[in-house]
Amino acid sequence: MPKNKILKSYVNGKFIDSRHYFNNINPVNGEVISKIAEADKDIIDAAVASAKHAQENAWGQMPVNDRCALLHKVADRMAEREQEFIDAEIADTGKSLFQVQTIDIPRGTANFRTFADMVKFDSGETFITELANGEKAINYSVNKPLGVVAVISPWNLPLLLATWKIAPAMACGNSVILKPSEETSSTAFLLAEVMDEVGIPNGAFNLILGRGSNVGDHLTSHSGINAITFTGASSTGKQIMKSASDTVKPVSFELGGKNSAIVFEDADLDKAIAGVARSSFTNCGQVCLCTEKVYVHRSIFVEFVEGLKAQAENIKIGYPLEEDVFMGPLVSKAHQQKVLSYYELAREEGANFVTGGGTPKFSDQRQHGYFIEPTVITGLDDHARTNQEEIFGPICHISAFDDENEVIKRANDTEYGLAASVWTENISRAHRVSAKIDVGLVWVNTWFLRDLRTPFGGVKLSGVGREGGKHSLGFYSEPTNICIKIDEH
Numbered sequence: 001m002p003k004n005k006i007l008k009s010y011v012n013g014k015f016i017d018s019r020h021y022f023n024n025i026n027p028v029n030g031e032v033i034s035k036i037a038e039a040d041k042d043i044i045d046a047a048v049a050s051a052k053h054a055q056e057n058a059w060g061q062m063p064v065n066d067r068c069a070l071l072h073k074v075a076d077r078m079a080e081r082e083q084e085f086i087d088a089e090i091a092d093t094g095k096s097l098f099q100v101q102t103i104d105i106p107r108g109t110a111n112f113r114t115f116a117d118m119v120k121f122d123s124g125e126t127f128i129t130e131l132a133n134g135e136k137a138i139n140y141s142v143n144k145p146l147g148v149v150a151v152i153s154p155w156n157l158p159l160l161l162a163t164w165k166i167a168p169a170m171a172c173g174n175s176v177i178l179k180p181s182e183e184t185s186s187t188a189f190l191l192a193e194v195m196d197e198v199g200i201p202n203g204a205f206n207l208i209l210g211r212g213s214n215v216g217d218h219l220t221s222h223s224g225i226n227a228i229t230f231t232g233a234s235s236t237g238k239q240i241m242k243s244a245s246d247t248v249k250p251v252s253f254e255l256g257g258k259n260s261a262i263v264f265e266d267a268d269l270d271k272a273i274a275g276v277a278r279s280s281f282t283n284c285g286q287v288c289l290c291t292e293k294v295y296v297h298r299s300i301f302v303e304f305v306e307g308l309k310a311q312a313e314n315i316k317i318g319y320p321l322e323e324d325v326f327m328g329p330l331v332s333k334a335h336q337q338k339v340l341s342y343y344e345l346a347r348e349e350g351a352n353f354v355t356g357g358g359t360p361k362f363s364d365q366r367q368h369g370y371f372i373e374p375t376v377i378t379g380l381d382d383h384a385r386t387n388q389e390e391i392f393g394p395i396c397h398i399s400a401f402d403d404e405n406e407v408i409k410r411a412n413d414t415e416y417g418l419a420a421s422v423w424t425e426n427i428s429r430a431h432r433v434s435a436k437i438d439v440g441l442v443w444v445n446t447w448f449l450r451d452l453r454t455p456f457g458g459v460k461l462s463g464v465g466r467e468g469g470k471h472s473l474g475f476y477s478e479p480t481n482i483c484i485k486i487d488e489h
């Protein structure tokens with residue numbers, strides 16, 4: 001993307017400039033990549049009005065087969081422009097080419113294809129009612145779109161997480177207003193171009209660019225928005241819930257996590273060590289599902305800690321396009337400072353640093369980037385802040401446990417409830433323990449293996465509701481039950 005490029009909001013089929021700009025920064029070297037034109041209240045009002053018009057007319061009235069065919073065209077065009085999406089995602093996030101090529105961009109296109117196919121088989125419920133007095137009726141439900149859906153997405157998997165919500169929302173016949181993270185707007189801008197190119201009716205997809213603190217509240221409190229779907233921090237979720245409460249909108253929230261990995265004495269140790277290294281350090285620890293607390297059976301504790309230390313020290317940190325790079329930088333200077341402040345807190349709380357704890361030293365342009373070391377610590381109490389608060393960086397704390405019930409209790413002793421992973425070769429234990437962990441998603445002997453048809457979401461501070469498969473179709477539509485009396489004569 002050229003450095004002087006200006007990313008603009010997209011409203012009613014047009015790209016809209018503004019009088020306020022902020023810089024889009026490359027986290028690898030701190031350089032400006034592009035400028036972002038920040039939307040104002042008038043632009044948001046126009047987006048809501050055009051979304052409503054499209055939903056009530058061209059988009060909402062379109063036969064489902066035509067709508068789904070258009071969403072397939074979106075996926076096709078994204079695939080044709082794949083290299084541009086890859087370059088944009090790498091420039092905004094500093095992620096490795098391997099990750100962007102194998103996860104972020106292909107899963108973005110898969111979201112459109114999956115939900116476009118799935119919605120065609122969505123049907124309502126039917127019941128024959130027979131009352132004691134002999135009256136009969138048939139009840140059936142018709143699924144209708146909600147109207148205008150605001151999609152607010154984070155920076156850690158920008159295209160993947162935005163399309164995870166846009167695709168089912170549009171497949172169900174809603175219009176969408178996307179507000180991507182201010183840190184990573186480039187792939188959202190490309191997506192708006194794709195929507196335009198393939199002929200999505202004006203207003204069915206709108207893009208609002210800007211900082212959450214400036215544009216968020218006007219969007220989420222807007223009376224013309226019928227539902228909000230949000231992925232981001234639990235603290236932001238709380239603000240959005242308050243802001244949406246006056247207009248009583250449905251919300252779907254995918255929020256933060258403080259996820260455990262539990263390694264039993266009967267685990268395949270090599271697989272468990274490699275798996276926990278992946279679950280702790282993938283995307284620099286910036287995945288809501290990443291492990292930050294590891295519980296290891298006391299009998300294998302020393303061996304496990306040594307193994308994870310070796311894995312962490314073997315991680316190649318560097319440029320996204322370098323071969324074998326596993327970790328790039330954190331997304332921004334502010335986030336680097338936040339994660340480093342947790343490394344400091346861990347020190348103050350008395351942690352033992354097995355490895356890491358600082359920033360890597362470079363003698364080229366990367367010294368201006370936001371790199372950080374993968375870090376393994378031990379020695380803290382479960383109630384230390386380091387073990388209770390989401391850090392969202394490449395750090396995990398390992399502690400020993402003695403007994404199954406004890407470790408379940410300790411893993412559940414958190415305000416969060418998103419995901420967990422269990423490492424064991426004992427199949428009964430795998431079933432028993434997984435069902436007792438208070439989270440939305442448990443992996444056994446794996447991590448981050450996702451099927452788009454399965455329910456996804458968290459409990460407690462980690463979210464409200466579930467998306468994925470029929471759960472997404474359920475959130476993005478509203479059933480109307482129709483009851484017809486059947487006369488016997």
Ligand code: NAD
Pocket residue numbers: 152153154155156161179180181182210211212213215216217220231232233234236237239240253254255256257287288390392418458462463
């Ligand atoms: P964030 O909450 O800071 O920002 C997310 C989005 O909300 C951005 O688009 C931001 O501009 C917007 N926003 C900020 N303030 C707002 C406001 N007052 N009103 C409306 N919108 C507002 O989160 P982030 O830092 O971008 O992402 C990291 C967080 O997201 C972590 O906590 C992580 O665990 C969580 N996350 C959760 C999941 C999940 O599926 N559960 C997935 C990815 C990330």
